[in-house]
Amino acid sequence: MSRTFSKENSSNSTKPKMTKGKAIVVFVILGILITMGTVFAFVSLDKGQLGVYDYKAYPKTISLGLDMKGGVYAVFEANTTDTTNLSSRMDGTKDQLSTMLYDKGYTEATVNKVGDNRIRVEVPDVSDPETLFNLIGTPSSLEFRTEGKGETFTDDGLWVTGKDLDTAYVSVNEDNDYVVALQFDKEGADKFAKATTELNGKALNIWINGEWVMGPTVNSVISDGRAIITSSEWASDYTAASNIVTQLLAGAFDVELKLVESREISATLGENALSSSLIIGGIAIGLIILLLIVLYRLLGVSSGIALLYYIITYVFVLSVFPWVQLTLAGIAGVLISIGMAVDANVIIFSRIKDEYRIGTGEISIQTAVTSGFKKSISAIMDGNITTLLGCLVMYLLGTSAIKSFALTLAIGIVISIFTALVVTRLLVSSFLAFNRENPKLYNLYNKNKEEGADNAAKTVEEVTENE
């Protein structure tokens, strides 16, 4: 049995000690960061007060999910006389709408089928129905035709309809210009190939809801169902290209839809969900810090300060990342992240206590702290990396609520690793700079020191014997 205690003690003097001066600098900087973070989290400034820009308290810029914030709902009805497989085609349309809203960043939108021929869409964080239609376009009919603007339709003029369009998206061509890319399904690809053979060099006109939109010239026969539309109108304007894509996609639904009604709606959790959760969160954090201080004293104070720093950084990052949409699931992610951030500290502190307790001879607090941090790294990293991998899978495979959870949790974990291994460590060393002699300040306790050196010597003997 080769358990060596000697090795750990040998690193006694290798760690550069922090001076009181440096420690004060650390406290001041963290103090300023936390104070500023807190102030800017609550205060909003108007142009007049600050002079140049409007400033909105950063947590308020986090976009909220439908369950946290109101939005708009709209009910669409199938606008078709063709009732074959209507129900299953409506299911397809429902999925297309969900996908589309998701792609637009409305991860918390819900789409329900109402009866057999209606679809109900609820979208969060949108202030009025107009915005919703800008988002999903007006579900419509899309046709690729020979006829140009102002010409009357003929039966042979129709080549491809929106039903055959798989997807459309904004892409970039070799000249670095934005282009609108189209992808047809198999049937559509055949039809499109015919159209481009027939109209090579001529215009293939795009009609939406019976209105002419554009007539791009066919440059070559396209037989694989993949085409791009270039135009000087959107070569360098992403928004313009994206608007065209929205219009095209709206025409690609399996069923043509017409709007029946739309209204604003409030949050599903009720108006008070966020504010009451924030109050509860504040109380919880207070209790956690209190518990840590009782258990670990000055180490607990360090982790309390680190926890405040963590929360401010976390909220700030959440507000800066545009993909974050806070939902109920997202709040769970935040809660668990805070739990795990505290956990990283607790792992380190219990390790420091262990190191100090089993330390033999003249174990110093500094040594226990150094080796405590060192030995905790593998546990913290492995634990968090496993959870991060889980987040990655959730983000790739999950539905909107799960994605929201995975994202907030992943962000929380990355910040918590940094906080535990860098910020807490800095703080602990800073406290040590003021007192590295009194173990009681850190609630450390050494078996051997308190129960006599005999015991300690005996343990060491036995251990070395076994090597």
Next chain:
Amino acid sequence: MNKFSIRKLDLSSYNVHFLSKYRIWFAVPIVVILIAVIMFSIFSVVNKDVQEGMNLGIDFTGGTVMTVTVGNALDEDGAYDSYSKNLREIVEKAGYNVSYIQRSGSGSESGVMIKYQNKDADLEASNQAMKDKITEVYKDIPADDISLESISASSAKDLLQKALISLVVIFAVMLIYIAIRFEFWSGIAALIGLIHDVLMMIAFTIIFHIEVNTTYVAAVITIVAYSINNTIIVFDRIRETTKLAPKVGKINLDAYVEEAVNDTFTRSAVSTITTMIPVFLLGCFGVLSLKQFAWPIMFGLIAGTYSSLILAPTVYYLIRNAVMNAKLKKGQQPQKQSDASDVLSQRKRKA
């Protein structure tokens, strides 16, 4: 010595020999599952529907969305609260389970939107009955301003399916990672712990008949993410202690595993308590939907702690020991075995 000696809490000072009682550790979750199965049957029989065994919410079953348009009057002080409260009472008195209440529209279109589960066979009749009940109380609301529509289950089933797939992939990825960083058997043991957590959460949800909506899926995944972290802390200790063990021959694995668990016990207890604080407060004082969300997480935290500290290490020990014995039997020269208690006493560095 300090008067308030917190260190008495420090269980790492003790050495609890829990591995030998593995039958009890396996029996506990089995008993919970049995109770859940019994409760499930009772709920199914009482409600004469297998689906009733679990309290599935509107997201899974679909239901009715009712919009009562009140108009400008809703903007008056306290009007919304009183309307929504009364309407909710009317719906609940009629025997339906209200899932969501929201405000809809603005100005003259202002109204209260209520989503509730409706399993009546004749929807038209039940919708008409609901209209009558409301116009009875609110005589100034014309029946035309009350709209009732049946909505399908939202993407809940889809969500559940996707969540299950992601759960399986998450398990696989974690197994691979743990197998690389630790050993294959740790991965298997951790996996069994995770499956236990998910099963326990479902069992508790059935036993307490808690309504399950889309948020439940997020709660389950939350627990998986949290529990694996806890398990790894324990396995990290086992890895650290066994690293120092002799490479060949029979080692006293039980002593290593028990020591690792005892060493990490305080940390796990403190961590779980700090995580439980906000969840518990949300469960007690949060808004209704948050309560429904917090309690499954509470159950999960308890199950997760149990699996991390007791179940996963026990499973690891049993598998690993069996593998080791099989190897020894295969003809490797058994090393001279030292007495277990002897080794333990030598390694005893505390208490």
